[in-house]
Amino acid sequence: MEPSRVVYWNLEESWKLAFFIFASIALLIFLLGLWSRINIWTQGRDEENTLKGLGVAGLLWLSFKTFFSMDCILYRRLFTMSTFRGVMILFIVWSFLILFIGTILTTLEHYLDLKIFLTGRGYLVFSLILDIAGGLLIIGLVAALIRRYTTPVNRRISSLEDMAFLVLLLAVVVLGFAVEGLRLAIHAPPALDWSPIGGAFTALFKALLQSRESLLMAHKIAWIAHGVIAMIFVAYIPYSKIFHLFAAQITTSLSSTLYGGVVREE
């Protein structure tokens, strides 16, 4: 049998509908918040040519564009201050990006019936890449939590808000692996090597849960929890400090061009 994955597997239509409604509400909350935050930026004085006359759409496009500038994508400024923090952020951002792209491709494939990523050898490679990205994301997030809440200085300056982002994202990724692990435990495919971390979760769940029914129930619960927390995370973005996802690349890029000699190590 060709290796493949069925989207929304083990979910009844009612659950799918409930998730669709919940995701739509979360997305609406996200978009409203995004518009509101960027709208505030547009009310500032026009000072730099790069930002002159830009409205919400223009600033959003700039945010997307500047993300791919060398200073942003490689975190050069951060690396000049701390290699540990640089690696930690690279793990988090790049893995997050890979998983985000993976989710979009999966969605497109499912709704457009493309059969590129979710079947055959392509699926195995795709699965391996996402598995590694998820693992690196967990390492990055755990490192960030340890740094923030174990060292005396960082514990002193950190707040609960700083924890919310890390914990929410960690929950999404770990639950994602749990969903994968449970699905593989039920299907028992021969190609488990292509999902090393998901495979580890499979072994764990096989040891914990013996019957197929309990594995199916656990899969459903994990899937719903994964989906709900992921959507809460999305809705929370524009109302929290995670919104720096949209702002930090613009300031990093601007400071390199405006104040190259002042604030950046050449």
Added chain:
Amino acid sequence: MKNNLISNLSKRQLIELDACTRCGLCAEWCSVVLAVEDYVNTPMDKIRQYKDFIQATHGLRARLLGPKKIADEELERFADELYKCSTCGRCGAVCPVGIHCQELWIDIRATMRELGYGPQDKIDEALEILEKVHNPFGLPMEERNDWIPRDIEIPEKAELAFFVGCELAYKAKPMAQGAVRLLKAANIPFTILTDEWCCGFPPYVLGERGEEFAAEVEKNVEGLKAKGVKRVAPYCPCCLAVMRRGWPEVVELPFETVHVLKIIAEAVEDGKIKFNKSFKGTVTYHDPCYLSRGWGSGENLTDEPRTIIKSIPGVEIVEMEHNKKFSLCPGSGGGIRRTNLDLSHEMSIPVLKEAEATEAKVLLTACPAVYERFKMTINEKIYEPKIKIMDILEFAVAHL
């Protein structure tokens, strides 16, 4: 709310407020935090608080249900913390996402001033003095040119104007004298404004950008324009900073601005200035905040002073642990000596200790405010360093 919390901020600055990841680097490097040895009033907390104010008055909830009133006590407490800062800019220098905090703090101060929060009485007092005698020390106008050495003749007109500044004219006179002697030694023609007024930095950095600030700027620009100067060169880093950022807000400048050290360093490199006397021993150099991380300047003058020092025969430079763009702040700028003098006292000690640790014979500075700060620390017996303190120009002139 009498005024708008975002009206003084640029688009970039509003984005900067949202860009903060609260990574904590600014807190670890903040000169105030290092001096008081406590993580209070950190730059990232100021950013979060101000962002919260903006969200309360301009965010989604404010749009749907109307702006929330921010309690006076909350704004007062925030403003109080905002002025416990020397605007040294170390926070911005280390920020991984490029938040240029120095400019952010002074622009938020401008809003606080407009709204009536913060040390209003001290700012009003400074303005009153400035209006009367056009220097922040309350010293008579007629004493402003007393620093001019009798043996130096300064032409009425030249393409280059040396902008003396209040601190050099009244307090750190050897610096002003050093500057003109070195310019003469390099055969560079220059003039000065004999009826110079304050550059306007003291009110500007405290958030005051009203009529009195504009009056000081206009008077100086008119005088320089009448002399037909093409380049204006201050020595005080604060003068240079406000000329580049604050003056253009009042009037279009018909001249370029350049720091005296840049001109002197070029003259040294071109062989126009030669030091004939040697110095046996080591010196260390403190990079002034507004030269190594200066807002509005768009350049960092860290190599030029070292070029001058190294050209003196026999001199060996030993760098302090924190140097160039990471140099420690001695608590002399940002209006902190006027608004939080005790904190300023405390901030000067770590810098002097770091200089002593180099075991150099002399600590050189290139900022009149820093020089005066150290003098105050020693004179008031706050700390007595075992190192001689000199201005870089004074030191250079002694070896001509």
